[in-house]
Amino acid sequence: MNFASYREILAVGSVRRLILIAMIARIPHAAAGVLLTLHVVQTMGLSYAAAGGVAAAITIGMAVGAPWRGRQVDIYGLRRALIPSVIAEVLVWSVAPFLSYQLLVIAAVIGGLFAVPIFSVVRQALGVMVPQEQRRTAYALDSMGAEITFMVGPAAGVMLATTIHTVVGLIIIGVSSALAGLLLMWTNPPTRTGQPGAYVAKTASPVVVLDGGLVKIVEGSTKISGNVFGNFWGNTRNNLSWVNLSVLAVLGASLGAGLVLSGTDVGMVATLRATDQVGDLGIVFFFWCGASLLGGLIYGALKRSINPLWLLGAMAILTIPMGFATNAWTLGLLSILPGMLCAPVLTSSAEHIADLVEERRRGEAMGWYGSSMTIGSAMGAPFAGAMIDSIGPWAGFVIIGVIAGALAVSGLLVQRVLRNRRTVSTLDDFEDLLGEAEPV
Structure with missing residues (x-):
């Protein structure tokens, strides 16, 4: 085993920054699931089965949207590809809390379809920012960061629902997700060899x-x-x-x-x-x-x-x-x-x-x-x-x-x-x- 490889990767400022951004950017998505469940059950007064329907709608949207969003990054580059996601995150989750259940399901599909593709973008960027023999270590760091995120995210969703309100919480989720997209656009990690910041x-x-x-x-x-x-x-x-x-x-x-x-x-x-x-x-x-x-x-x-x-x-x-x-x-x-x-x-x-x-x-x-x-x-x-x-x-x-x-x-x-x-x-x-x- 070579634990020194972690030190070598984290010594690169751009890689260290990307892994930290990925952890922060995933928190809104990790919080959204439990917050939506509480919104449907607690605020709308519907069943857990209805909440499961909204969760399924998001899943369908994300399953269809992730490859499509990834392909847009391949074709147009990161910044141009993320613009629709940033706009959609704010619009969808600012309107969704005020919709009826049927319209909420449709909004969930759209929200999943245009979700900021944090997972695929970060993995794609890490693939060109480090040499091939260090990809395993870089991906492991990202996976560990994701584990921490999914320990923090649901708790943050519950806190928003109980201390403020699910409606306000969902709006915060949308704004936070859009800010995460803007943060990725600002840092603009490389997704292709030859771009600034890519490993040579x-x-x-x-x-x-x-x-x-x-x-x-x-x-x-x-x-x-x-x-x-x-x-x-x-x-x-x-x-x-x-x-x-x-x-x-x-x-x-x-x-x-x-x-x-x-x-x-x-x-x-x-x-x-x-x-x-x-x-x-x-x-x-x-x-x-x-x-x-x-x-x-x-x-x-x-x-x-x-x-x-x-x-x-x-x-x-x-x-x-x-x-x-x-x-x-x-x-x-x-x-x-x-x-x-x-x-x-x-x-x-x-x-x-x-x-x-x-x-x-x-x-x-x-x-x-x-x-x-x-x-x-x-x-x-x-x-x-x-x-x-x-x-x-x-x-x-x-x-x-x-x-x-x-x-x-x-x-x-x-x-x-x-x-x-x-x-x-x-x-x-x-x-x-x-x-x-x-x-x-």
Whole structure:
């Protein structure tokens, strides 16, 4: 392990500033979920099911919007791409608190669609601000910052709802989100190699790595024309030409991670409600989030990357024993091992996406990465809830663990088949590409 790598990255002022901005910018979004729930239930006097409908509307908007917003960054650059988001954040959340439920659902979709793409922008920027061998550490730092944010955000949402009012709180959320977008526009972190603040590679030779039998071409000082996967996916000019089975496997890992995280969240609440210990939920989150921070710290110091599907499979298996918890303390202790793999799964997934996708498509790819995690989160809660309602709290952990484990195994099998079948053909394709390389 090399913990000194953290010091090297944090010594770069622009990287340190971006990670801090990311932590601050995520707080409004982290607070919005609980604040909207309290607004629908407390202020509007509707059911929790109705609140879930609004949450689902935001999820749909974000799942569709993240890749689209990421693609706008790829095409127009960061500042121009963020202008619609900054305007929409203020307008939507300043009007939404005064709408009827039906219109609130529509506003939630629009709000999710135009949400400032903090996650994808920060990951995309870090991918070009640090050398490739330090991406793991940079992404781990960002994941740990996100964990801290999601410990602070919900509490901030509750504070706004209880000390002021949910209407005022939602307006504050909108203004804060817009300010976060303006802060990103002001700092304008690089999203492409060659932009001010981007890392300048010292090597003149491209590095080639085989991953699941597919070629990954690491950025160097050469520009490659053509596409190894052109015969399989069509012309490189197509919008989704960067997609291949290796990328889909990584997106499956991020989907599985979202599935486990949201399902575990529901299972924790159900377990403590069954034992009349909901007030001790903070104890469980302390162990769970603290373990994730520790896991992210350790993973970021590793010298080699770990396949995110292996990490997902381990986290899924270790989540199942949480069903045996009988109180807050046992639930918290049982959450330590799966919790230690939360940040590493997300870090490894982002790292592999950055390696597998060419730079000019990376914003869109990171958007899909965020969307897959969002979709997984949206699926995890109802899956776990259905099992909890029909069987009991313990079943929520089991079904989530089994589904995520099966997803991980399926992805690993796909990678193995690709590795066995495509190694020879990929090397042949790479030899052809070397002949087409154009010096920069």
